[in-house]
Amino acid sequence: MAKQQLFALGQRWLSDTETDLGLGTIILLDMRTVTVLFPATGETRVYAAQSAPLTRIQFEAGDTVKSHEGWELLVEQVTEQNGQLSYQGTRLDKKTSVVLKETFIDHHFQLNQPEQRLFNGQFDHPKWFDLREQCLNHQFNHSVSDLLGFVGARVDLIPHQLHIASEVGRRHAPRVLLADEVGLGKTIEAALIIHQQILTARAQRVLIVVPSSLVHQWLVEMLRRVNLAFSVFDEERCEAMAEDASNPFEAEQLVICSLDFLTHNSRYYQQAIEAQWDLMVVDEAHHLKWSQGQPSQEYQVIEGLAEVTKGVLLLTATPDQLGHESHFARLRLLDPARFHDYQRFVQEEQQYSQLAKAITPLLSGKTLSEENLSAIAQFADAQMLSGINQATSEQKTKLLHTLLDRHGTGRMLFRNSRAGVSGFPERQLISQALKQPLEYKVLLDLEPENLQLHLTPERHPDVVNTWVNFDPRVDWFIDKLKSLKGEKVLTICASAATAMQLSEALRVKAGIRSTVFHEGMSIVDRDKAAVYFSQTEEGAQVLICSEIGSEGRNFQFAHHLVLFDLPRVPDLLEQRIGRLDRIGQKHDVSIHVPYFDLSAQQILLDWYHRGLNAFEQTCPTGMIVFEETQELLHECLQSPEDETLYQQLINQTAQLHKELKAKLEQGRDKLLELNSSGHGRVEGFLTHILEAEESPTLELFMTKLFDAIGVLQEEKDESCYLLRPTETMLSPLPGLDEEGMTVTYERTTATRVEQAHFLSWDHPMITHAMDMMTTEVVGKSSIGLCQDKSLPPGAYWLECLFVLSAKAEKSLQLTRFLPPTPVKICLNAKLQEDNKQFFRIEPVSGKMGNQLINALRNQIVGVLENAQQQAEQRGIVIKQQRQKQMHTLLGDELARLQSLQQVNPAIRPEEIEHLAKQIGSLDELISNAKLHLEAVRLVVNNP
Numbered sequence: 001m002a003k004q005q006l007f008a009l010g011q012r013w014l015s016d017t018e019t020d021l022g023l024g025t026i027i028l029l030d031m032r033t034v035t036v037l038f039p040a041t042g043e044t045r046v047y048a049a050q051s052a053p054l055t056r057i058q059f060e061a062g063d064t065v066k067s068h069e070g071w072e073l074l075v076e077q078v079t080e081q082n083g084q085l086s087y088q089g090t091r092l093d094k095k096t097s098v099v100l101k102e103t104f105i106d107h108h109f110q111l112n113q114p115e116q117r118l119f120n121g122q123f124d125h126p127k128w129f130d131l132r133e134q135c136l137n138h139q140f141n142h143s144v145s146d147l148l149g150f151v152g153a154r155v156d157l158i159p160h161q162l163h164i165a166s167e168v169g170r171r172h173a174p175r176v177l178l179a180d181e182v183g184l185g186k187t188i189e190a191a192l193i194i195h196q197q198i199l200t201a202r203a204q205r206v207l208i209v210v211p212s213s214l215v216h217q218w219l220v221e222m223l224r225r226v227n228l229a230f231s232v233f234d235e236e237r238c239e240a241m242a243e244d245a246s247n248p249f250e251a252e253q254l255v256i257c258s259l260d261f262l263t264h265n266s267r268y269y270q271q272a273i274e275a276q277w278d279l280m281v282v283d284e285a286h287h288l289k290w291s292q293g294q295p296s297q298e299y300q301v302i303e304g305l306a307e308v309t310k311g312v313l314l315l316t317a318t319p320d321q322l323g324h325e326s327h328f329a330r331l332r333l334l335d336p337a338r339f340h341d342y343q344r345f346v347q348e349e350q351q352y353s354q355l356a357k358a359i360t361p362l363l364s365g366k367t368l369s370e371e372n373l374s375a376i377a378q379f380a381d382a383q384m385l386s387g388i389n390q391a392t393s394e395q396k397t398k399l400l401h402t403l404l405d406r407h408g409t410g411r412m413l414f415r416n417s418r419a420g421v422s423g424f425p426e427r428q429l430i431s432q433a434l435k436q437p438l439e440y441k442v443l444l445d446l447e448p449e450n451l452q453l454h455l456t457p458e459r460h461p462d463v464v465n466t467w468v469n470f471d472p473r474v475d476w477f478i479d480k481l482k483s484l485k486g487e488k489v490l491t492i493c494a495s496a497a498t499a500m501q502l503s504e505a506l507r508v509k510a511g512i513r514s515t516v517f518h519e520g521m522s523i524v525d526r527d528k529a530a531v532y533f534s535q536t537e538e539g540a541q542v543l544i545c546s547e548i549g550s551e552g553r554n555f556q557f558a559h560h561l562v563l564f565d566l567p568r569v570p571d572l573l574e575q576r577i578g579r580l581d582r583i584g585q586k587h588d589v590s591i592h593v594p595y596f597d598l599s600a601q602q603i604l605l606d607w608y609h610r611g612l613n614a615f616e617q618t619c620p621t622g623m624i625v626f627e628e629t630q631e632l633l634h635e636c637l638q639s640p641e642d643e644t645l646y647q648q649l650i651n652q653t654a655q656l657h658k659e660l661k662a663k664l665e666q667g668r669d670k671l672l673e674l675n676s677s678g679h680g681r682v683e684g685f686l687t688h689i690l691e692a693e694e695s696p697t698l699e700l701f702m703t704k705l706f707d708a709i710g711v712l713q714e715e716k717d718e719s720c721y722l723l724r725p726t727e728t729m730l731s732p733l734p735g736l737d738e739e740g741m742t743v744t745y746e747r748t749t750a751t752r753v754e755q756a757h758f759l760s761w762d763h764p765m766i767t768h769a770m771d772m773m774t775t776e777v778v779g780k781s782s783i784g785l786c787q788d789k790s791l792p793p794g795a796y797w798l799e800c801l802f803v804l805s806a807k808a809e810k811s812l813q814l815t816r817f818l819p820p821t822p823v824k825i826c827l828n829a830k831l832q833e834d835n836k837q838f839f840r841i842e843p844v845s846g847k848m849g850n851q852l853i854n855a856l857r858n859q860i861v862g863v864l865e866n867a868q869q870q871a872e873q874r875g876i877v878i879k880q881q882r883q884k885q886m887h888t889l890l891g892d893e894l895a896r897l898q899s900l901q902q903v904n905p906a907i908r909p910e911e912i913e914h915l916a917k918q919i920g921s922l923d924e925l926i927s928n929a930k931l932h933l934e935a936v937r938l939v940v941n942n943p
Contacts, residue, residue, distance in 0.1 A: 008083025152762025163678025
């Protein structure tokens with residue numbers, strides 16, 4: 001492109017003084033003036049023909065030019081007629097030959113090459129150069145950091161969750177079973193794995209399949225926890241999309257759908273299979289029934305998807321000791337080639353069970369017996385076992401980690417038990433017997449076999465609109481809330497109608513602030529209710545939920561739970577209590593249960609408490625016992641006055657519970673739990689995250705960046721800010737509307753204040769803001785003045801910011817080893833590298849800037865050439881360093897997996913093949929990486 005003063009109608013020129021006008025067209029000429037229309041803004045300028053501050057835009061062969069219609073042309077030939085240029089070449093979208101006259105070039109065109117902008121007088125405030133450099137450095141540092149994908153999750157930093165997420169998230173196409181006990185955070189582990197897989201480009205398309213009741217829970221959790229916006233697919237949505245897409249599943253990258261939807265819609269199931277996913281997550285996987293030769297339809301649906309999906313995460317809280325065949329079936333979904341014979345699997349598991357028992361003394365610091373050593377010798381080299389009883393703790397830990405690597409299912413199965421994880425609160429049952437109202441007794445006499453009526457009589461049509469007037473549980477509830485003196489109380493009952501009526505009764509009878517949460521509300525309304533409940537001042541004292549519970553939300557600021565009624569299924573009871581009984585709960589959880597004396601409600605309460613101890617302890621045996629005693633339980637509920645039946649139920653339940661619990665404890669695989677907990681390995685990673693979060697770097701940097709791009713950041717309180725767009729904002733930021741948004745840089749605040757967005761290097765708003773800075777032309781070239789009295793006036797420096805980069809398929813993870821890498825070269829007038837620190841650089845006026853450019857143009861050309869040469873030399877060194885690091889990390893992992901594959905069949909061949917291919921491809925890509933000039937800044941001394 002060249003500048004010249006030979007004007008002709010229709011030519012395209014840029015204004016050197018008003019760069020925001022876009023590309024202008026000459027519409028009028030006379031002897032002394034030239035009139036230019038700028039279509040992008042609709043404005044017109046008249047300039048003196050001899051001194052017009054304009055730059056002619058002219059492309060050459062090899063350039064890409066964009067038309068005003070949006071398509072792009074690769075220029076092959078340039079012709080001129082009557083002063084106007086025409087570009088002939090290939091239209092990139094249609095691969096056809098076309099001619100584009102310069103009149104039809106995109107009106108929004110801007111010079112984007114730094115040296116061209118500088119020489120044409122298009123320079124910006126010197127601060128933009130610093131911001132661009134800082135953005136590039138922060139993007140580079142985070143891309144190569146081990147913390148990528150971990151610092152941004154709105155979760156408490158719990159060691160076993162971080163360990164599992166780190167271990168699984170860093171694998172290629174992981175296929176694992178997450179089987180932690182209830183309350184240990186499998187959903188969070190899965191969210192962290194998905195987040196890291198996406199941010200590191202190991203996965204792009206993710207399908208989550210869950211029971212219908214959990215669809216919205218997962219939708220909310222993915223958005224709240226890791227800022228991933230999934231789309232819910234059901235029959236209605238797929239039908240609506242059918243007109244625009246032959247396969248609706250290909251229209252979205254992140255999809256959640258229910259297992260029922262896929263099971264009962266063969267057409268959409270087939271389309272889901274054809275859509276090609278990188279990762280599939282299946283929750284409540286224990287519901288997938290399988291026996292040899294008789295898999296359920298649900299099992300077959302997941303099996304079909306698992307066969308064509310690279311990575312698979314199965315989530316279940318059901319331990320294999322209570323159903324070994326179903327455990328085998330789940331492993332079979334992950335690796336059908338290995339887990340194809342159930343009897344062989346049982347034999348293999350017995351060997352690993354012997355290993356787990358053999359290393360138990362090692363875990364507790366005791367001496368290994370000859371029998372122990374013999375069992376371990378099948379999995380460890382003789383050299384490793386030599387003198388192990390006299391070894392240091394470090395040597396024993398090394399042996400344990402080697403055994404963990406070689407453990408049969410240890411690589412694909414993660415299970416933590418509450419017995420092995422600290423941080424849980426105590427649970428206390430506080431029950432209250434109340435006299436059953438006459439109105440309910442009359443109904444029960446008429447319908448003695450109505451089980452629902454026995455347990456939730458307020459739902460009967462005859463009293464559904466009046467029960468709050470006579471049910472003693474209402475007055476008990478009011479008195480309980482008053483006695484708690486404003487403490488937060490979560491309340492759960494069976495139905496949405498009961499929740500709404502109870503909330504209204506609190507308002508009318510006692511003026512107590514409450515809010516409801518049920519399936520009839522939109523997700524937005526549920527969010528508002530949760531926020532109202534979380535507010536410490538002027539918030540609701542009580543949140544009343546239907547059986548939908550609280551959709552997995554974190555309500556750890558409350559520790560009082562009122563169960564207005566009791567569910568018939570143990571899993572639902574544990575789910576209710578699990579809303580407050582979570583790792584990190586700072587208080588013991590008080591469980592308040594009102595019930596009618598000598599009624600079915602008391603029978604159910606006693607069955608849970610005296611039979612299963614399910615209120616004060618988690619109950620992994622609950623569902624098995626329920627299935628065994630269900631008939632007797634229901635009979636007893638319908639005849640609450642039968643003392644003999646009652647004692648039989650409680651005794652049988654307690655005995656079953658005791659036996660199964662003992663069986664579970666005996667079957668605990670201590671080695672597997674050690675591997676799952678990450679003890680001895682995750683501590684350093686956790687410390688690294690904490691140190692990064694204590695640094696004020698992000699907050700200080702974003703304060704400057706937000707201000708520069710036109711976002712107002714106001715202090716809201718000591719830990720939160722309010723972000724608002726201003727009229728000068730460069731371009732929209734995702735999630736930021738006119739009302740603004742509350743943000744925090746502190747994890748503790750983010751986990752406590754639901755409405756506050758947790759800003760971190762992972763957050764999409766942060767990455768988008770930095771991308772905005774580096775993709776805008778602002779700051780590509782700038783000029784400033786410094787004051788250094790030790791140097792002569794007119795001394796100058798040219799700062800050149802280069803970027804070393806390459807392009808590759810995302811799956812190769814090039815950015816993990818060579819993300820766009822900034823290379824800064826600062827040269828003085830003598831062509832000497834001078835990394836001078838400029839503490840203050842003042843901007844220059846347009847007139848002075850142009851004078852400086854004109855005076856130094858020839859020298860700047862020479863400095864740029866020299867800077868390019870020096871940057872190329874530095875680039876060679878960087879490429880060698882990044883290749884070495886890549887070979888160290890991936891080469892060591894490849895060697896480890898190849899060695900392990902000899903002793904552990906859980907190492908899949910495709911993992912090794914992918915690593916070998918990745919190393920070879922990355923070697924070539926890094927070698928061929930190119931430098932380009934990203935920005936220049938001319939600094940002139942003016943003491």
